[in-house]
Amino acid sequence: MKTDELINMLGTNLEPVKGGQQLRTTLMIALGVGAVAAFCLMLVIFGLPAAALVGEYSGLKVLVLAFTLGLAAAGASFLIKSARPGEPGRKLLILIGLLLFAILSAGLVALILAHPAAWGGMVFGPQWAACLICIPLLAAAPFASLVWALRKGAPTNLMRTGAVAGLVAGALGATVFAFHHATGSIPFIAFWYGGPILVCAVVGAILGPRLLRW
Amino acid sequence: MLAGLDGDAAAHTALLTRLSAYLRAYFKTHLARIGRGPADAEDLVQETLIALHARRHTYDRSQPLTPWVYAIARYRLVDFLRRSKASVTDVAIDEADEVLAEGDPSSVESGLDLQKLMAQLTPKTRQAIQLVKLDGWSVSEAATRSGVSPSAIKVAVHRGLSALSRLATQRSSS
Numbered sequence: 381m382k383t384d385e386l387i388n389m390l391g392t393n394l395e396p397v398k399g400g401q402q403l404r405t406t407l408m409i410a411l412g413v414g415a416v417a418a419f420c421l422m423l424v425i426f427g428l429p430a431a432a433l434v435g436e437y438s439g440l441k442v443l444v445l446a447f448t449l450g451l452a453a454a455g456a457s458f459l460i461k462s463a464r465p466g467e468p469g470r471k472l473l474i475l476i477g478l479l480l481f482a483i484l485s486a487g488l489v490a491l492i493l494a495h496p497a498a499w500g501g502m503v504f505g506p507q508w509a510a511c512l513i514c515i516p517l518l519a520a521a522p523f524a525s526l527v528w529a530l531r532k533g534a535p536t537n538l539m540r541t542g543a544v545a546g547l548v549a550g551a552l553g554a555t556v557f558a559f560h561h562a563t564g565s566i567p568f569i570a571f572w573y574g575g576p577i578l579v580c581a582v583v584g585a586i587l588g589p590r591l592l593r594w
Numbered sequence: 595m596l597a598g599l600d601g602d603a604a605a606h607t608a609l610l611t612r613l614s615a616y617l618r619a620y621f622k623t624h625l626a627r628i629g630r631g632p633a634d635a636e637d638l639v640q641e642t643l644i645a646l647h648a649r650r651h652t653y654d655r656s657q658p659l660t661p662w663v664y665a666i667a668r669y670r671l672v673d674f675l676r677r678s679k680a681s682v683t684d685v686a687i688d689e690a691d692e693v694l695a696e697g698d699p700s701s702v703e704s705g706l707d708l709q710k711l712m713a714q715l716t717p718k719t720r721q722a723i724q725l726v727k728l729d730g731w732s733v734s735e736a737a738t739r740s741g742v743s744p745s746a747i748k749v750a751v752h753r754g755l756s757a758l759s760r761l762a763t764q765r766s767s768s
Contacts, residue, residue, distance in 0.1 A: 383618075386640050387610045389708075390647045390755075393726045393733060395748060396601030397651045464652045465665030534649040536669040593673070594645075594760070 403463050403533050410529035411456055414522025414549065418556045421518055426560045441558060444569050447483050448555040451476060451577065455548035459526065462541045463533025473540075476547065480574060487570025502565045508572045511557065515576035516583070519546070519553030523584065527591050535592050542588015543581045550580030595659050599650060610643055617642050617667055624671060634674075642670045644759040673763065711761045715754055718742075722750035723758075 454475045461469035491499060526545045535541040554573050598606030621635040621642075645666050653662050712720050718740075725736035726747060733751075737744040 383614050383636065383640055383643070384611070386643060386708075387607055387614065389727050390610060390643065391603045391607035392728070392730050393751075394598065394601050394603040394606050395733075395752070397599045402651055464654055464657075464662070465649075465669065466661030466663075467654070467657065534645070534652045534666065534669075536665045594649075 404460050406529045406532050407456065407460055407463065407526070410525040411452075411522070411548070411552075414525035415552050415556070417521035417525070418518040418553055419559075421521060422514075422556045422560055425514070440566070440569070443566070444558045444573060445555060447479065447569070448551045448558065448573065448577075451479055451551035452548050452555065454479065455544045455551065458544050459530065459541065459548065462535050462537065462544065463530055465534050465536045473544075476544070480578070483570045483574050487567040487574075490566040499567075502567045503571060507561060508568065511561065511572035512576055514557050515550060515553045515573070516580055517553070518556050519549040519580045522552045523549035523580070527587075530592055531594065534594060538589040538592045539585050540588075541592060543585035545588065546584020547577060547581040549584070550577035553577075553580070595653065596655060599653070599655070610646070613646065613663060614639055614643055617663075620667060621671065628675070630678075638670055638674055641674075641759070641762050642667050644755070644762060645670060648755045648759045670763075677763070711758055714761055715757055719750045719754040719757065722747050723754040726751050727755075 454472055458469045458472040458476070461467040461472065491502065494502060523546060526549060530541060530545060554577055558573075595609055598609055617639045618635060621638045622632060625631070625635050625638075646663065649666065653659070712723065715723065721740055722736065725731045725739060726733060731739065733744050733747050737747045740747070
């Protein structure tokens, strides 16, 4: 086929393209659908949240939600950029890195300030294994919906986009899980929330090149 | 580009023609380094043109055009090199200037066979592409001829072009 023929074909009966907000809308819908699906799955597994927002750990709970929602928001902004070719969005990646660094260093500082005898109790707090299993489990639905939305765009760095999609899904999973879970301490959050979210990001980076190729 | 996005066919065709010359020069340069000929470059030019067209909704109107075109061209090149098992390392990351540095108007025929690709589409989609894109009927005329709603034709054409873009890249990997 000659290239001129192809160009003529593409130009024939050209459809106008709507304003540039389609991609953002699609991603936001995917984010919402994924979050609702994760919340429903949480209700199915655990029933109504046992620990409501009030109570002994409410200050920590706000911190957890700020951390996970912050990660999800920064990641989602990055995804909107990365679905468009030629927009690197490095500042947002740095922001994501800073958030992760902040929670990890807060966890380490809290450990250093505490008595070494208390370390075991702080790190292996209530249901640490549940965090490790449930956060990735709850992240599966948001990840699927984000991949669906990203495939409507044109990501050009598939590994990085996949990793951030996994990170956002993990952060959403952690947000939903935090409703159910009575959080222990700052080091606990750093390791057993931050860790599973990073696991999700790694899985996303591995799956990205396969799932997002176009 | 903006006129093309708003549906100006002449502007869209003119833009694609100009870009195709730049893309040809860009791909030829890179493929020459790994000892590939102009026919492969022409395949890539056409794959990229289809991609630019099918993904034109991802262009942000407030941004410059070159980085967007370059990112898609580079993506298609890396994808091509991976498919053909060649080394990817010799694609420099920042050569955005090079894309628009020189044009190359010469035309070689590519290995893409539109009819063969079309044969792999579903009958409905194939008919919509044939009527609207190849025979040049308007969307409403095509709708009357095939007895479906105009919006169904539009959806079929859009899906068909995305599918053709996918098929064009799968062809060289198999």
